[in-house]
Amino acid sequence: MRNIFLFIRRYFNFLFFLALQALALSFLFRYNKFHEAAFLGVASEITGRVNDRYNTVEYYFKLKKANENLVKENVALREMLRSNYQSADTSRQIVVDSIRVDSLRPFQKYVYLDARVVGSFVSTQTNYLTLHRGADQGVKEDMAVIGPMGIVGRVVNKSSNYATVMTMISRQFKVDGKLKNSGERGSISWDGVNPRFVQMRNIPKSVKVVKGDSVLTSELSSIFPPNILIGTVDTVLSDPSTNFFHLRLKTATNFSTVQYVYVVQNKQLEEQQTLEKATKNTNE
Amino acid sequence: MSNLVRNTIRFILFILVQVYILHKIPPLHRFIVPYLYFLYILWLPFSMSRGWLMVVSFFFGLSLDYFLVTPGLHAAACVLIAYVRPFLVNLLIRQEGAEQSYGAPSINSMGWAPYFIFVLVLTLLHHGYLVFLEWMQFGNFWYFLGKVAASSAISLFLVLITELLFNRKEKYRTNAA
Numbered sequence: 001m002r003n004i005f006l007f008i009r010r011y012f013n014f015l016f017f018l019a020l021q022a023l024a025l026s027f028l029f030r031y032n033k034f035h036e037a038a039f040l041g042v043a044s045e046i047t048g049r050v051n052d053r054y055n056t057v058e059y060y061f062k063l064k065k066a067n068e069n070l071v072k073e074n075v076a077l078r079e080m081l082r083s084n085y086q087s088a089d090t091s092r093q094i095v096v097d098s099i100r101v102d103s104l105r106p107f108q109k110y111v112y113l114d115a116r117v118v119g120s121f122v123s124t125q126t127n128y129l130t131l132h133r134g135a136d137q138g139v140k141e142d143m144a145v146i147g148p149m150g151i152v153g154r155v156v157n158k159s160s161n162y163a164t165v166m167t168m169i170s171r172q173f174k175v176d177g178k179l180k181n182s183g184e185r186g187s188i189s190w191d192g193v194n195p196r197f198v199q200m201r202n203i204p205k206s207v208k209v210v211k212g213d214s215v216l217t218s219e220l221s222s223i224f225p226p227n228i229l230i231g232t233v234d235t236v237l238s239d240p241s242t243n244f245f246h247l248r249l250k251t252a253t254n255f256s257t258v259q260y261v262y263v264v265q266n267k268q269l270e271e272q273q274t275l276e277k278a279t280k281n282t283n284e
Numbered sequence: 285m286s287n288l289v290r291n292t293i294r295f296i297l298f299i300l301v302q303v304y305i306l307h308k309i310p311p312l313h314r315f316i317v318p319y320l321y322f323l324y325i326l327w328l329p330f331s332m333s334r335g336w337l338m339v340v341s342f343f344f345g346l347s348l349d350y351f352l353v354t355p356g357l358h359a360a361a362c363v364l365i366a367y368v369r370p371f372l373v374n375l376l377i378r379q380e381g382a383e384q385s386y387g388a389p390s391i392n393s394m395g396w397a398p399y400f401i402f403v404l405v406l407t408l409l410h411h412g413y414l415v416f417l418e419w420m421q422f423g424n425f426w427y428f429l430g431k432v433a434a435s436s437a438i439s440l441f442l443v444l445i446t447e448l449l450f451n452r453k454e455k456y457r458t459n460a461a
Contacts, residue, residue, distance in 0.1 A: 013334045017367040020342050024363060027349075027356030028417065043350035050351075054304055121303075121352055123311040125418060128353045157353070164353055193314050256310060 032172075035141070035156045044130070048162030051119030051130050059259070066259035073148040110225045113138060113263040115145075118162070122255045125192050126170040129153065129255070133263060134161040142223055144264040150229035150252025151175065151217060152261050163263070167255055168230070169195045177230045178218040182207050185218050188230060188249065195255065197234060200247040207245070209236050215249055222269055287329055287387075295344060298324040303351045306442075315427075315434035320442045321348055321358075322410050325366055326403060327452075329388045334370050341366035361414040365406045376402050390452050403443055411436045 008015065027038060119130030133139050135158045145152040145165045153167040166173055169190045177200060178185045186202040200215060213233040217224040231249035239246050302321035309318060325341050332340070345362030349355050373389060376398035386393030389402060411432045419428045 013338075013367070016335055017338060017363065020338055020363045021360055024342065024345070024356040024360035025417075027346075028354070028360065029356075031355045038355070040350070040355060044353075047351050121307055123307055123309065124317065124352070124354075125314075126354070195311060 040157060041159045044157060044162050044164060045159040048118065048130055048132070048134075048159065052132060055116075055118040062257050062259055065254075065257045069148040069258075070260065109266060109268050111265045111267060113265070115139075115163075115261050115263050117259055117261060120256065120258070122167065122169065122195060126172065127167045127195070127255065128156075128170075129165040129167055129258070129261070131155075131163045131165060131261065131263065132161065134158050134163050136160045138265070139163045139263055140265070144223045144225070144266070145261050146224070146228050146264060147253045147258045147261045149254070149258075150231065151224060152253050152255070152258060154223065155263065165261075168198060168251060168253070169255060175224060175230065176218045176221040177215045179203065179207065179209065180214040180216050185220065186247075188215070196250060198231060198249050198251055200249055201244060203245040203247060205238060205243050205245055209233060209245060209247065211235070215247075222272055223264075223266055225264060225266075291328065294324055294327065295347075299344075299347055299351070302348060307352065313434065315431045316438055317431075317435050318442060319411070319414075319435060319439050320446065322362060322365060322406070322439075323443055323446060325362060325369065326406060327388055327390075328369075330373065330384075330386065334367070337366045337369065338363050357414065357417055360417065361410045364413050365410050368409060369406065372402050372405060388452070391447065392453070404440065407436050407439050407443070408432070411439065 030036060031040075113133060115131040115133040117129050118132045119128075121128050129145075129152065131139070131145070139155060139158050141155055141158065143155045145155060151168060153165045153170070153173060155163050156166045157164040168175065168188075171190060171192055174187055174189050176185060177188045184203050184207045186200045188198055188200045190198045203209065211233055215230045215233065217226055217228045217230060219226045229252040231251045233247050234250045235248040237246040237248065298321045302319070306318045306320060311317075321344075324344060325337075328337060328340065341362040342359050345357075345359035346355070348358045352358070376394060389399065391399050394402065415428055415431045415435070418431075
């Protein structure tokens with residue numbers, strides 16, 4: 001027994017070093033696996049507040065860009081208005097449905113929350129945004145985040161007033177996309193090289209792809225609403241060893257200038273997931 | 285200014301500079317991440333015991349981690365260099381008893397060449413361990429080597445600039461003072 005104490009005392013520094021390393025690494029691995037770490041809730045509340053302060057300054061420098069993006073989005077939405085569509089064929093009449101929008105609420109699948117970006121760190125391998133919206137405002141983990149120009153990422157953590165979003169340019173992020181023209185689906189991820197480009201795989205070589213084609217979110221990605229712009233095709237690389245194209249997409253969102261985003265909740269996600277899980281269980 | 289106050293101010297300043305200036309710079313290349321914050325650990329006084337050195341470094345790294353949402357990553361690297369630091373100081377110190385005569389490691393107290401080696405070794409260790417932890421999740425060997433080399437070069441450059449800008453005059457302490 002005495003020897004043990006002597007040993008501990010003699011190698012106290014080394015043992016203490018090992019203990020601190022173990023603690024730090026356990027934080028890291030638990031975070032990488034489950035996206036939760038000790039004190040993260042409290043810490044993100046504090047860092048969120050500091051980020052908020054900093055953002056009040058940075059905000060003005062990006063205001064012009066943010067405005068432009070919002071105007072562009074407005075134009076796109078305006079083009080979808082019913083009054084813009086008029087058929088030349090007057091024998092057919094468009095009838096306005098008498099159902100009030102309010103009564104459609106129970107059927108609304110996606111609910112949008114606006115949020116301001118107060119912190120962005122987009123210079124490393126896993127890139128995050130901090131939003132000034134949190135659990136108190138109804139933000140939950142795994143909600144989709146889209147910006148005025150296209151998709152942004154996924155909520156991974158929340159405190160009571162702030163939430164952190166893993167952006168599309170993170171190694172662990174994956175989203176299911178489709179080509180707008182042909183509807184061919186493929187999975188999209190980031191290879192960590194250039195923050196303006198993401199990679200799309202599993203597009204068969206039989207599909208015609210040209211530079212500039214739009215890639216949208218597919219109906220398969222359960223958290224993102226379908227048909228939201230992900231990016232446009234920049235280069236088409238054809239891998240001779242497989243039957244698939246390897247597309248390089250330019251992201252629709254510029255992550256270093258994005259100011260306002262929408263947090264999207266899929267109200268029917270839980271039902272879908274329960275069903276899928278039950279099916280999986282019965283098959284096993 | 286007492287040591288405690290000075291180091292507390294430095295703690296906050298280094299974190300803020302790292303988070304809001306160096307991490308806001310648009311990435312030049314995927315290999316280059318400009319790190320300067322670990323200079324705080326290099327500047328801690330000689331008189332701190334190794335245990336305290338590690339505790340302070342752990343919390344220093346962890347506070348950066350919470351800003352960058354990588355809990356534990358920088359903390360692990362900081363604890364490593366805090367553990368190795370006293371060995372290096374013992375090896376590189378110029379003359380007997382300089383640890384008592386001077387407050388903290390600097391060009392003044394250690395001399396140009398030993399201080400440069402001190403910074404170089406700890407920078408390489410810090411970056412090596414940091415990138416190694418990242419490398420375990422993805423990347424290949426060339427990614428590892430390239431990133432350690434490029435980031436260390438940038439860091440050494442930043443340390444040089446900081447040392448030239450903020451000339452820390454380490455006074456020779458005598459018993460009389």
